[in-house]
Amino acid sequence: MNATSAPNLLLITADQLRYDCVGSSGRYPVRTPNLDRLASEGAVFANAFSHIPVCGPARQSLLAGRRAETFGALWNYSGALPVATLQPSDYSWTRTLRDCGYASAFLGKWGVHPTCGPTAFGYDEAVAEDEYGRFAKRLYPDATYTNGYFGEPNPIPVEHSRTHWLAERASETMEKLHRSGKRWHMALHFPEPHLPCRPSGRFADMYDPADIPEWSGFRETFAGKPYIQRQQLYNWGVEHYEWKDWAPVVARYYGIVSQLDEAIGLVLRKLEEIGAANDTLVVFTADHGDMCGSHRMMDKHYILYDDVVHVPFIVRWPGRVRAGSTCNRFVYNFLDLAPTLLELLGVPAPDSVRLHGRSLAPIWTGDGEVPDWRHAVVASYNGQQFGLYTQRMIRTSAWKYVWNTTDVDELYDLRRDPAELDNRIRDPQHAALVASLRRQLYETLLADGDALVRNEWVRRQLLHGAKLDK
Incomplete structure (x- = not known):
């Protein structure tokens, strides 16, 4: 296939959306009719994983096609910690599309570079996330929020919410790109459902907290787990939270997911209206998931549970992608793009x-x-606002091994314990399995240029079992 027969590309991402909170997963009672329709018309990748579940590094990897550690993007850039980022001089596939004659636009959450925007990385135009902030401040100057990261109903009506404002800008931009007569690429990166969740209007009370089921991983005891996990509860002030405290938070998460789904539906309908649906590869995914009370934790830091690394990933391209299909092979939603x-x-x-x-x-x-498709995925974490903490994970269909370089490692039997509650790293009967997973993890990290395993002191943990897991 060449550029003249290649499709348009509509890439839609959510920020911090769990795999099990999309209807096609069949897991939790979140209503996402537009994403469900997209899934029925395309392919669902049921085993798609984020290789680094942190916003900035993940988004930089998306453009680069490489693991974030190889260009120094270890955590989100902020004033708290110095960090390297992907540079405009680095390779990005968006420039390749431009060189092949694509018209392009970027809308929404960026997180790739603190001073250089999307046009420095190959996009023709961009609509920044902060443009919505100015819009909302002008129309609703008295809108206030008082519940911090735990979220609350949004006083701004649905039609002027950020999800729907972005959907309207995206629809306008997509129509303009289509009129150019060129093949086009539009990246639409919604900031939702990242905490704090503030659903608007009918979405604010769409879900009754009394009807929200516990996450399968909620009954966490932290027995035999790394210290930092229990510490996270104290960092957020949720150490005494019971499910009755979490249920309203999760209800708001559900609500903003459903609101996001409606906004995505508006964009997909515009794609049909302009007559481009059959010629467009639509990709929907998320940078990572969200704990949102699972394992009694918030956000996504210092853990590599499936709650944050397992992500939704749907692809539709009429005539090329088999409608209604499910692929169960292991994929990286960002690295494979x-x-x-x-x-x-x-x-x-x-x-x-x-x-x-x-x-x-x-x-x-x-x-x-x-032939030779991967049988495991590898993910990483390097720390953020609560301090530095190095983790690497390898996950197969049956087992997950997490290498915590400065604390006890983790081993989960995913067939018997899919919620990852029972750390089996200390079981002598699994010693050979652990050694094998450590070797596989080492080989993948080495091949992908992760400098961590080139450190002769640290790599002894993987290659020689020099790890105090007793």
Whole structure:
């Protein structure tokens, strides 16, 4: 396939959306009819994972097609900690699309560079997240919020909420791109449902807290777990929270997810109205998930539970992606996107760039035979506002091993304990399994250029079992 026969690309991402809070997962009672329709018309990747569940590094990796550690993006840039970021001089596939004649636009959450915006990375135009802030302040100067990160109903009506304002800007932009007569790419990055969750209007009371089921991982005791996990409760002031305290928070999370779904529906309908639906590859995913009370924790830091690394990932391309299909193979939602697009364009990455993903094109029609497809995924974490903390994870269909370089490691039997409540790292019967997973993790990190395992003192933990897990 070449650029003349390649599709338009509509990339839609959510910020901090759990895999199990989209209707197609069949897990929790969150209503997402528009995403459910998208899933019925395309392919659902049921085992899609974030390789680094932190907003900024994940989004930088998305553009680069490489693990964030290889260019120094270890955590979100902020005033609290110095950090490297992806630079405009670095490779990004968005420039490749531009060089192939695509018109492009970026809307919403950025998080890639503190001073250089999307146009420095190959986009023709951009609508920044803070433009909505100015819009809302002008129309609703008296709107106030008092419940911090725990969220509350939004006094701003749905039609002027951030989700729907962004959807309207996206619809206008997409129509303009389509009129250009060029192939086009639009990236629409919603900041929702990142905490604090503030659903508007009918979405604010769509879900009754009394009807919200506990997360499967809520009954956490932290027995045999790393110290930092229990400490996180104290960091957030939720150490005494019971489910009755969490249920309203989760109800608001559900509400903003449903509100986001409606906004996405508006964009998808505009795609149909302009006659571009059949020629457009639509990709929906999230940078990572959210604990939102699971394991009694907030946000996404200092853990690599499936609550934050397992993400929704839906792809639709009429005539090319088999409608209503489910792919159960392990994929990286962000790392695999770059090689997929480059394959569709028939344009290889530069010889100087080693991408860390694989093209999804061979597997998005189902689960047919694909030689040597990966049997595990690897994710990482490096710390953030509560201090630095190095983690690496390898997950297969049956087991998850988490390497905590400065604390006890974790091992979860996912078939017997899918909620990851029972750390089995101390079981002597699993010693050979742990050694094998450590070796696999080491080999993946080494191949992908993670400098952590080139440290001769630390890598002894993986290669020689020099780890105090007793």
